[in-house]
Amino acid sequence: MTLNVPSTDAGVADVMAILVLLTEFAMLRAPLLRSQVRLYAFQSLVVTGLAIFVATSRHIDELYVLALLTFVLKVVIVPGLVMRLLPDADVDLAESSILGVASMVLVAIAVAAFAFFAVGSLHVHSVALPTSALAIAAAVVLVAFVLIILRADVVSQAIGFFSLENGVSVASLVVAAGLPLVVEVAFLFDLLVAVVVFGVIMRVHHGRANSLSTEDLDRLKG
């Protein structure tokens, strides 16, 4: 293992990426609908910051536009939409955990470690951001899976998917900073559509079951 001291730039970028990952961990135990949505908004904000950081340090002007769109969409519109579609903001989701919080964190740590080792074995080199950020992004994706699997409520599961997309965004900042803007915009637009659909189905579910739990979604088998 070589231990070069990363540059200040790389250090700041990595700290931001880690913040994204830590937010993902925080989602594992968020007790309220509102706190879950806020965590997502915060995570998106950090992703926005990371985009601006790459734009400044690598002089990629398109990323400013992307950062702006990310901010408007993921920090403002998506959380707003979710809150609007599910007005019961104080719903208690804490009981939806299948495991205790500490065990969940341990599982997620194991999964994140796997992501780190997997990416570490790839020898990826990036000009835009340190490679470790890619490992962190992969960890975000996998922890999002843990979140979705271990939380049995529709909000956590939906937010899990949205935050998974945040993880992929971080990855794209690392290895695909030059991705054409039109493609990025298409991705974001798709996310918006997905959010609306998630919201509609969540609302339908809430209307039918009068709860946000997925406990009773076990009728279809075989």
Place this chain on the structure above:
Amino acid sequence: MPALLVVIIVLPLAVAVITFFSPVRLAKVITVISGVVTFGLALTLIPEVVTHAQLREGSLLRIDSLSMVFLVATSFLYATTAIFAAGYLHLGQGKAGTRYGRRFYAGLNLFCWSMAAAPLVNGLALLWVAIEITTVVSALLVAIDDTDGATEASWKYVLIASLGLGIALFATIIMYYAGTTVFGSAYNLSYGKLLSGASHFSPDVVRLAFVLAVLGYGTKMGLFPVHTWLPDAHSEAPTPISALLSGSLLAISFYAILRYFQIAVRTIGPTFPRNTLLIFGIASLLLAALYLLSQRDLKRLLAYSSVEHMGILAIGMSFGAPVAVVGVLLHVLAHAAAKGTAFFGAGSVVRKFGTKDLGRIRGGIGALPWSGPMLVAAVLALSAMPPFGIFRSEFLIVSGGLSDSRDTVAAALVVLVTVAFFGLSWSTTQIMLSPDVSALPAGSAGSHPLSKGEVSPWIVVSMVIGLVALAILGVHLPSQLSQLLDHAARELGVPKR
């Protein structure tokens, strides 16, 4: 002629908008027209594609032999499903019925538009966008019936499929990264570019991208172990949507995997991609064959049959012999026709008997003089009975496997397909041919004899079209089509260095 691509991509979208605002009666008619026209346009494109290898319109639209196959499959199902839906849909009177009809038709057209767009767009990124749109639209269509089952199925579907697509997005990003070593940091992900540079990509990175793509798009394709949404969504969706999901959507996801396959074989050689597909294929086929034996729900039965056929596609690609690849592509077409027809028949049965429970349906042939026998025929076609298309395609796949000296796999394929055949045909023949109505528990739908007669002539028409197409594919392939399949198989092959 490239302008036709624009027509194909604009027409269903425009129709979707119109149907949302027009009266339902009109929506029925223009949806049928749009479906038939789209299919016709796709057919007229075949000779063009065969002669020119690829057509491009602007930088966004492109079609080659490979995508042509999938466009034909999708547009065929668009047309037949539009016809079927015209007979299947029984709308309640008043506002609720109108609203349902509008939503249904707008959704149907939008769904078909997104599935037609997927093979037409040029590049992995746009492909992902198109497939993501298919997910969200079809999730709403699965939920449209607003029952407990439909809500549950649509939630599982949208969540699992979206996660799969999240992985697929990751694969897209990784593939983009693979290209940056050749094309610099800013380029677009168009196929031509990727294929031309693929041999210089980093093997490790491409391997990762390929595995992620198989896992991600495989989720939507219904490969084991990420198939879990599939039976629920197929059984709870309105039957026309089930047909589209099964015949077309799964195929489109397979198409996405093939695009990655195409790049991967150029970078890392054929062994790794083929083995990956083999593992997923065998597992899917095995699972589906076992579930088919013990299935109690007519539509779930057909859904697991889809898992089975997707497994066959994956195995077929793993053989690598050109004849097997031709078989795979033919299988895509034949499966679309057969599974569409089978679902149409199932829809007819469900409408007639008011239940999907296999234990409560008896004497189908007696009650449904046309669609009953045709459902049996479609199921036999799905089980690879001659003279239908699937027999030919599976024959090609197996012979490709034997010629590639993958005897064990080919034998396993034949055995598992036979098991699936038993499961599928046993259940179907029982509900269709057994006249023993008295054996059923009292009070069930079949216990009092139903009046003889079809639900709607439209359903019969759609099934006839499907069976005719299946027979054409099985008995005598049109020369243009067989050329198209050959070209497509060549595009998927390993280029000589």
Place this chain on the structure above:
Amino acid sequence: MGPSGIPPEGVQALQVLTIVAGAPLVSGVIAHVEGRLQGRRGPRILQPYYDLAKLFCKETVVPEQSSWVFMIGPVVAFGCYLIVPMLIPVLTTYGLPLGYMGDILGGGFILALAGFSVSLAGTETGAPYAQMGGSRAMTFGALIEPTILFVVFVVALITSTDLPYALSATVRSSASEIVRPGHVLVAIAFFLVVLVDTGRIPVETHSGTLEFGMIDEARTLEHSGSPLALLKWGAAMKQLILYTILINVFVAPWGLAASGSLGHVVLAIPALLGKAMLLGLVFAVIDNLFSKLRLFKITEFIAAAFLLAVLAVLVFYAGGG
């Protein structure tokens, strides 16, 4: 070493003395600030000194069933707290005589021994609350142990040693050392460890007697007189030692004496105490902002600290530490 220099042995003695004499002061400041934050006037800043003096004057009551362990525990603990300051950069940037006799792990062991002897002394009485406190303290001590180990790993990864002086020097060396994620994570993880080990909110309320939620404090319920004074003093010293490690090793190792000259060393004392009081302020604010976790939720808190420390190692592995 200048003409007015203090011999290294003297500086070392001064390090220990600073901790011994300064610890009650820091505790007093924190208690005062806390009072102010809660809208009270708060105790006098020097109150801990008065308390200690008062306790030393009082008679000592020993439970009948207890043995010599009960009496020796506080003394052992106090002795341990006298040794640890020699190993860590309290006043100087460089190691002093005996300063290299133990690394971070060694210091950790000595602190653990102190905690163990206090717990043992409490348990020995057979009194239910003291026993409960002792067993809880041991349990949470064991749970936080992996985190501390990972913190040590990261220190070792950064400096290739496990000497507190080396990390302190590395952090001072450049700005990129401060923002490197491994360092940030491990500093926060250690901050959480300090919260647990000093028995602060959200783990434990440190003031008042709330027997059911007590951990560390419950262990001393049976003691009185001068042993209690030693325990209280020891607790204050432990707190200042942990603060010193957090400050002078991880977060802000500035203001330390680079040589043995009188001026430098004398300036380093108020610098340390000032920084410790600032840190104490942070803890006081945390005290006010959060409520105590239920006992069974403390594992979540510890899991969070563990997560940070593990992430630090992982990021290192990925080459971004």
